[in-house]
Amino acid sequence: MKAIVFETPQTVSLREIEMPTVPQGWALIKISHVGICGTDLNIYAGSHPRAKAPLVMGHECSGTIVSGHPTLPEGTPVTINPLLTCGTCIPCTTGQSHVCESLKLVGIDCDGGMAEYAAAPVERVVPLPEGLSFAMGALVEPVAVAMHAVRQGGYIPGDHAVVFGAGTIGLCVALALRSSGASQVTIVETNELRLQKARELGFSTIHPQQENVREIILAQTKGTGSDFVFDCAGHHSVLPLLTEIVKVRGNIVIVAAYKKPAEVHLLQGMFKELTMRFVRVYTDKDFELAAQLLVQQRDFERIITHTLPPEEAKKGFELLTSHTDAVKVMYQFSSDR
Structure with a gap:
């Protein structure tokens, strides 16, 4: 499959790589849209303390279920809540898993959504509301950050x-x-x-x-x-x-x-x-509210300034590391919706 891979600082490239391994309890997703986040820019700069090359970045993504989900059928439009928690530390056992003591993220600590296919734990796969485009679906994660800031603030x-x-x-x-x-x-x-x-x-x-x-x-x-x-x-x-x-x-x-x-x-x-x-990242409730808000408030779509094919992998990062009008830059891997 095609994937945008972080190789060394200041270097990303489109490569053919193997399909992702899908462990028990994970689902396989065909990616449509994926955004470049500030964290991805830190990885690109070589300054992220955990991300290791070669890595498929991307934790703001949308797509459709391919296989592995117990309740969502093939073709269901979804996004990924990328937080990977341990489930055993005190924050996790007291309802505060978003500040898990060993919090990890899809696209940082394991391969993410800048590819034709990605894998995620089934409990982290979130169906998109009816009528929400894949481009907007890839905005759910950053909007969840905003919802958390407003609500927790x-x-x-x-x-x-x-x-x-x-x-x-x-x-x-x-x-x-x-x-x-x-x-x-x-x-x-x-x-x-x-x-x-x-x-x-x-x-x-x-x-x-x-x-x-x-x-x-x-x-x-x-x-x-x-x-x-x-x-x-x-x-x-x-x-x-x-x-x-x-x-x-x-x-x-x-x-x-x-x-x-x-x-x-x-x-x-x-x-x-x-x-x-x-504030840090978001709760599951913030993520749910973000998806609902995107259905109601279409102005969020105007934040998306560039949608590129994966073949322009390098251009996406250059837009966000130079003085341009770029705000949210996305790659589009599929045109199903």
């Missing part, structure tokens, strides 16, 4: 929110906030092309290198500061702004993964009695 409908970062996760968080009844969502981003996408989606935007973020947010909120601030950028320059622009007793939600330790203005956090919450 304790967002209250009607509140003002600021989102740092207009990549896939930032835009998904912004759209999830809008769907949750946000009074206003402002997106802060340095990439003008991504800012334009945010404006096209109807969001207020700020370019922090050209505008004063604090002054604009205080003007929007009549001097009080934002109720919620979501950091989807993961850049050290963002952290000083988080505590500046959030209101007294406001909420900061860290969604992005910081690769290196970064400084936080803790004294300001104390004086304002702020809440800072960290």
